Amino acid sequence: MKYLKRYKWVILILLIDIIISIFSPSDGGLVFKNTVLNFRTMLAVIPPIFILLGLMDIWVPREAIVKYMGDKSGLLGILLGIFLGAAAAGPLYAAFPVAVMMIKKGAKYSNVISFLGAWSTLKIPMFLFEMSALGLDFAVTRWLINIPGIILMGFLVDWMMSHGEKTVVLEAVQKNF
């Protein structure tokens, strides 16, 4: 019963998939192919990230993250958040647990939001690909305009979240990792 409740939406989508397959086997086949592809991508990307996060939780002292990305980290913290996000590749959902670990270890809220922003849109491997497909002007302009926005959004979200709301997130974070 616990599992049924936990996976109710998953079960619903699976039912929709099955209904589609009954009425249109070709569509069903395509849905199946796409879904398998998504799971394969996830299973390729996620395990090492979680292993690294587990190790980080045990070995990296809180003071280190506080020093480099915490409340008093200033410009270094902002740049580090953006750099770490831009150096990554992989779907955004892989960035969430990393951001969670940063919060847990005492990184400043705005820096974590900037990290997520950078991961979503500044990723270097993606940038290179964007450049080859859409040209230098398009890719470089987009990349550069995004940087101030990402920093600004970090501050805005930080500012719009009350202390209590951040505590709730922190508690959830501690439960989820």
Added chain:
Amino acid sequence: MSFTIITYILAVVGLAASFAKDRKKTKMAFKKSYKAFVNIFGDLALVLLLVGLLMTYISPDFIGRFIGEESGVWGIGLASIVGSITLIPGFVAFPLAASLLKQGAGLVPIATFVSTLMMVGVVTLPVEIKYFGRKQTFLRNGLSFIYAIIVALTMGVLLS
């Protein structure tokens, strides 16, 4: 893919170093990793299933027909909605955007599509909410949506 390989190398080296230093702690780390993965698996599975379903019916072809033709405010609005809802990898999205531009689609709608696609994730909301709660998730996605349009409009001014 190279990034994934690097994370695997780091994970293996990290595990080995950790194991050499302290077996018990390594076991603890591994348990934490496993627990964290199991905790999120349901929400992640939901997102992946949703995307699998959406990808089938909102194909690149379909997206092209949708955002290639309209321009002006309508075009930007449509492009931002399609970009926010879909979750297609860059190696599909960028060539699609390039071919739409070649066919005469406006720069601003296409830039809107690319920007919202990368920054706003409607289908990944369940996972994001599970980690960060509703407020932060909606703030991040809402502000990203607004900024994505600002980026596109600025690109329109600078590049055309």
